[in-house]
Amino acid sequence: MLGNAKTKNDNWIPLFDGKTTQGWSPRAKVEKFEAVNGELRLLSKVNVWVLSNVEMKDFEVECEVKIPLDYEKFNSGLGFRLTGKNGKPKGYQFEIDRYKPGAVYGIGLGGWLYPKKEQETEYKVRSKNLFKAAEWNPVRVLCEGSSIKTFLNEKMISEIHDNQSMSGCFGIQHHGKGGVVAFRNIRARKVK
Secondary structure, eight states, X not given: OOOOSOOSOOOOEESOOXXXXXXXXXXXXXXXXXXXXXXXXXXXXXOEEEEEEEEEXXXXXXXXXEOOTTXXXXXXXXXXXXXXXXSSOEEEEEEEESSSTTOEEEETTTEEEXXXXXXXXXXXXXXXXXXXXXXXXXXXXXXXXTEEEEEETTEEEEEEEOOSOOSEEEEEEEOSSSSOEEXXXXXXXXXX
């Protein structure tokens, strides 16, 4: 895993114990949400978020993710600084799909935060050929104050400043387009 950011606290908190779904709550009906062979697997026919009970303000979060090869339009996400008690949360999403991997979407915060239209060329250069469907892809997000940086397969994808949501929990998403998304080695640590 990545875990190479300079932090004051090197104590990682596992967000998934590798054996159960304890500490995670679906926000809509899911077909399957289970722990199998050290993986957190999610299948849904509707757009759903499953939220962790861990909340942080300034942090580094990382995991590995794999999406199904046979669903071309498969879409998932790693959420952070998510707020709201029921239904779809508000906050940020690290996009997990074939078309905008590592991009940042503001859920209830105005949509795409990176890339904006004028950043499309930069984004294409940064993300070209990085995401591999059906393989484990290391994902990392670093949030310090309004600074948000995303990394995919150890390469920085986005670096933005946004202060619409400054603290909240983590989550995983399934857009409901078929197939199983799998996460493993999900962990976070405070950076301040």
